[in-house]
Amino acid sequence: MNKLFELGLEDTFDAVEISGFYPVSKAKPSPFMFKRILHRLHVAPQEAMFVGNDLLQDIGALKAGMPFYYLADRAQLVALRKELAK
Amino acid sequence: MPHLTKGSIVGFDELNVRAYPGETLALKEVLGLDRYKIRRSNFHRYNRILSLIRNEKIKAVIFDLDGTLYDQGAYIDQGFQKVASKVQKDFHLKDSQRSAFLKKMRDLYRSNDRVRIFNRALRWLKPSMGSARSMPMWRTTFSIIISSAPEDQFMAASCGFVVLAAPAETAIRIGHPRPGGGPNE
Numbered sequence: 608m609n610k611l612f613e614l615g616l617e618d619t620f621d622a623v624e625i626s627g628f629y630p631v632s633k634a635k636p637s638p639f640m641f642k643r644i645l646h647r648l649h650v651a652p653q654e655a656m657f658v659g660n661d662l663l664q665d666i667g668a669l670k671a672g673m674p675f676y677y678l679a680d681r682a683q684l685v686a687l688r689k690e691l692a693k
Numbered sequence: 694m695p696h697l698t699k700g701s702i703v704g705f706d707e708l709n710v711r712a713y714p715g716e717t718l719a720l721k722e723v724l725g726l727d728r729y730k731i732r733r734s735n736f737h738r739y740n741r742i743l744s745l746i747r748n749e750k751i752k753a754v755i756f757d758l759d760g761t762l763y764d765q766g767a768y769i770d771q772g773f774q775k776v777a778s779k780v781q782k783d784f785h786l787k788d789s790q791r792s793a794f795l796k797k798m799r800d801l802y803r804s805n806d807r808v809r810i811f812n813r814a815l816r817w818l819k820p821s822m823g824s825a826r827s828m829p830m831w832r833t834t835f836s837i838i839i840s841s842a843p844e845d846q847f848m849a850a851s852c853g854f855v856v857l858a859a860p861a862e863t864a865i866r867i868g869h870p871r872p873g874g875g876p877n878e
Contacts, residue, residue, distance in 0.1 A: 610758060610759075610763070611758070614762065614763055616762065620756075621753075641755075644755060645753070648752075648753045650752045650753045653750075654750060654751060654752040654753065655751065655752065655753040655754070655755055656700060656702070656751055656753075656754055656755070657755045657756075657757070658702060658754065658755070658756050658757065658761060659756070659757035659761055660757060660759075660760040660761045661757065661760065664757075665757055668755070673755070674700075676701075676702045676704075678704050678761055680706070681706070
């Protein structure tokens with residue numbers, strides 16, 4: 608929450624979940640936290656979208672049934688292309 | 694754009710950048726500049742811009758925070774620089790040694806193996822520092838904690854570390870070397 612305050616975003620979101628507050632088994636990339644925030648927002652997975660920048664951690668959104676939008680910088684895109692080309 | 698479904702988010706990194714006009718021209722020609730809402734991210738140094746295309750079916754957009762809504766690399770680097778300055782001051786490092794130590798931390802961070810970055814960087818630095826006589830504290834164990842998470846700060850305090858407050862914008866906490874070793878080794 609400190610980061611949200613520093614960024615001036617503390618009142619921007621309807622709900623906030625912090626992965627680090629969960630035990631490892633329920634933290635990212637587990638779908639648990641993603642399902643929990645969907646439950647809190649009263650929306651189905653197909654009615655939401657997730658935007659993240661970490662394929663390994665944020666893949667839990669897909670596991671929870673949400674579309675995942677990968678926000679990558681140039682280096683990440685290059686790495687992803689290499690990985691897909693294998 | 695035939696593969697984009699309604700509700701898609703398109704990210705641009707060079708929109709409205711004079712030196713690289715291609716993306717702007719492509720957006721103008723393919724999507725048009727007056728049909729979609731364009732939002733600029735204020736939190737990323739790469740001038741990343743998000744275009745949200747409205748879709749009534751989408752009721753919630755959920756964002757990751759670190760590296761998505763702000764530039765985590767720059768945030769972490771502030772912490773590394775504070776740590777490097779602290780280590781330089783405490784152990785009388787030359788500027789070149791400080792730079793090398795800073796580079797080592799950055800390299801470890803980029804390697805994606807981010808466990809115990811500070812301990813590993815300090816261990817790497819130790820042989821280049823010459824005689825241990827001038828650095829008697831090398832006999833102790835170092836644990837430096839960078840976290841804004843309350844549980845980390847509590848753990849550091851409960852393990853006997855002195856927790857120093859640093860500028861709030863970095864959310865950095867530096868634990869002093871503790872004689873007799875710490876829990877992080």
